[in-house]
Amino acid sequence: MSSREAILARIRSAVAGAPAVEVSRGYRPVRSEPGSADLFAERVRDYRAVVRAVPESEVAAAVAAALAERGVRRLVVPEELPGGWLDAVPAEVEPLRDEPPLTAAELDRADGVVTGCAVAIAETGTIVLDAGPGQGRRALTLVPDYHLCVVRADQIVPGVPEAVARLDPARPMTWISGPSATSDIELNRVEGVHGPRTLEVVIAL
Amino acid sequence: MNTAFLGMPSFPRNAEKALRDSQLRFNLRKATHTIRARRGAVVAELADWPELRAAGRAIKDDVLCNLDRYLLQAEEAVTRAGGKVHWASDAAEADRIVTDLVKATGETRVMKVKSMATQEIGLNEALEREGVTAYETDLAELIVQLGDDWPSHILVPAIHRNRSEIREIFLEHMAQWGRPAPDDLADDPRTLAEAARLHLRERFLSTNVGISGANFLIAETGTLVVLESEGNGRMCLTLPRTLISVVGIEKILPTWRDLEVFLQLLPRSSTGERMNPYTSMWTGATEGQEFHLVLLDNGRTTVLADEIGRQALRCIRCSACLNVCPVYERVGGHAYGSVYPGPIGAILTPQLRGMASELDASLPYASSLCGACYDVCPVAIDIPEVLVHMRSKAPHAPAERFGLGAAGWVLDRPVRLRGAQRVAGRLRGLVPKSHLPGPGAAWTATRDVPDVPAESFRDWWRRTQKGDERVGRPDHSESSEEVGGELA
Ligand code: SF4
Numbered sequence: 115m116s117s118r119e120a121i122l123a124r125i126r127s128a129v130a131g132a133p134a135v136e137v138s139r140g141y142r143p144v145r146s147e148p149g150s151a152d153l154f155a156e157r158v159r160d161y162r163a164v165v166r167a168v169p170e171s172e173v174a175a176a177v178a179a180a181l182a183e184r185g186v187r188r189l190v191v192p193e194e195l196p197g198g199w200l201d202a203v204p205a206e207v208e209p210l211r212d213e214p215p216l217t218a219a220e221l222d223r224a225d226g227v228v229t230g231c232a233v234a235i236a237e238t239g240t241i242v243l244d245a246g247p248g249q250g251r252r253a254l255t256l257v258p259d260y261h262l263c264v265v266r267a268d269q270i271v272p273g274v275p276e277a278v279a280r281l282d283p284a285r286p287m288t289w290i291s292g293p294s295a296t297s298d299i300e301l302n303r304v305e306g307v308h309g310p311r312t313l314e315v316v317i318a319l
Numbered sequence: 320m321n322t323a324f325l326g327m328p329s330f331p332r333n334a335e336k337a338l339r340d341s342q343l344r345f346n347l348r349k350a351t352h353t354i355r356a357r358r359g360a361v362v363a364e365l366a367d368w369p370e371l372r373a374a375g376r377a378i379k380d381d382v383l384c385n386l387d388r389y390l391l392q393a394e395e396a397v398t399r400a401g402g403k404v405h406w407a408s409d410a411a412e413a414d415r416i417v418t419d420l421v422k423a424t425g426e427t428r429v430m431k432v433k434s435m436a437t438q439e440i441g442l443n444e445a446l447e448r449e450g451v452t453a454y455e456t457d458l459a460e461l462i463v464q465l466g467d468d469w470p471s472h473i474l475v476p477a478i479h480r481n482r483s484e485i486r487e488i489f490l491e492h493m494a495q496w497g498r499p500a501p502d503d504l505a506d507d508p509r510t511l512a513e514a515a516r517l518h519l520r521e522r523f524l525s526t527n528v529g530i531s532g533a534n535f536l537i538a539e540t541g542t543l544v545v546l547e548s549e550g551n552g553r554m555c556l557t558l559p560r561t562l563i564s565v566v567g568i569e570k571i572l573p574t575w576r577d578l579e580v581f582l583q584l585l586p587r588s589s590t591g592e593r594m595n596p597y598t599s600m601w602t603g604a605t606e607g608q609e610f611h612l613v614l615l616d617n618g619r620t621t622v623l624a625d626e627i628g629r630q631a632l633r634c635i636r637c638s639a640c641l642n643v644c645p646v647y648e649r650v651g652g653h654a655y656g657s658v659y660p661g662p663i664g665a666i667l668t669p670q671l672r673g674m675a676s677e678l679d680a681s682l683p684y685a686s687s688l689c690g691a692c693y694d695v696c697p698v699a700i701d702i703p704e705v706l707v708h709m710r711s712k713a714p715h716a717p718a719e720r721f722g723l724g725a726a727g728w729v730l731d732r733p734v735r736l737r738g739a740q741r742v743a744g745r746l747r748g749l750v751p752k753s754h755l756p757g758p759g760a761a762w763t764a765t766r767d768v769p770d771v772p773a774e775s776f777r778d779w780w781r782r783t784q785k786g787d788e789r790v791g792r793p794d795h796s797e798s799s800e801e802v803g804g805e806l807a
Contacts, residue, residue: 245606279576288597298462
């Protein structure tokens, strides 16, 4: 008998006669109202990430300002990033396109990456990337030390259940709540270990 | 289970040693109290926590009842998405599967995300025997690996080390494993984290095989979910060409939607955050990767067969029970002699490994049964209930068996009890004041011998109440003998 058959047989005999379980979901159901941009901003700031909330028309200026402040010269730009977002970025910033795919070493030499997102969660201050348009494959937002993420107000949902309902599990996903962090040394939180040490968010209202 | 723990002395002896380490006790107290407070604050934010907890419990119970069906469903979904699924009955088989997969890639170095399942099966040692070096990448695991040490907490494996110890370990051992620590390394957490970042950076970018566990496996979609903080998990899951995930069969969740419950329960219970920094989810072979899923039994089906004990398989390894446990707080994780420490370890380890060794048989006693663990458990595992159940199954010393048997005989009949009490009253002068001899010595090692009264309560009652015995007595009692028996 293969291990597969053996394990399945052991399970069947172990639970034979166990009563069926009724799963009741008495917790707060999915809400249909949009998530609060203010709450989202507050919760992201709790993770010590920089947040700028601006009107849609000022996104390009906010992106350019953030990149300039950080001193980004080599910027990873995923496919299908909404064109207007980079309009105010000066010419000396070199865009690195992932076509052909950038190597890990090339990503490591980049100064930062700018992306959109799939969904954002107000209650937990979480950004979800699903490798969709303007987000790129997972490594693009992992290796560079600086991640600038633009979140549209209509992408913000109130809580975790609303996000789960909107997402497609077939896509690779990264849920990001603040910059990379560790509390492994005496429980002191240190921002920035292996993932991007700086996370900045621009909310387009 | 890991052979490193074989032959380890019993919990009380380990505990005695740990209790003498005041640095350890200080670290543990600080750490457990910090996380405890954080957890309390973020759990209080969710008004529907009790309902989430009830749903979490029920979803996991449903998983356990229908585990065969869900595993097959997961296997089909992962396979459809281009992954390869392997089944391992025990640690040796899982080790062999992973080792063969690594060897097939031609690589001699793999990088790992913190995973209890791979610790449980002793994977690093198995790989080493075959000439493959496994690099731990979680900061705490790195500290543990460099220090040639064992994890002592589920979530913060190096909880027993303070900053100056960590600095020493980095200075002394980093060079053997790769990029050395700078000579002028300071001991503030930020500098130490930076040293770890630099030490591991090169490895992340150049290692072709990643090995992980998973927090959840969604049966419906085949999706794997890994929660982490540092980004080392993302590195190991994303960058290598080959990814191998070793996942206990109880990690299943039936549907994608179930994550709405568990992504609220787990981060708040474990790190005490609204959400952990990074959660990765992937289904099958992703972004050009080769993906292998190893489904691990290794004793879990035996646990499943025990109607009371099986609830331990609901565990989502949040470690909340460790942080509230008065026993854990004082002795730390090593005394439990297993990769699963604390209250959950006390019920899981003896079930997974059996209670043949002295250590494993002593684990169900590593608790005061205060119940704090049950209160915080996000999937409502009644740990005290399982502890008591395991105690009844643990082998007992002959003297203890004799004592309990005699007590049962005496307590069974009120007349026997009365006789025994009178004899005890007459012989009370012979009872030592502080230490009992023989097998009783273990009992008096931490307790005083109680005074034996000259007269039992029953006799005193009879003498003083005379014929008026029914005063204030509950209705259900039939005869004075029985009431006396209950009170005494
Ligand atoms: S037993 Fe409960 S509280 Fe303890 S680690 Fe498991 S899920 Fe968490």
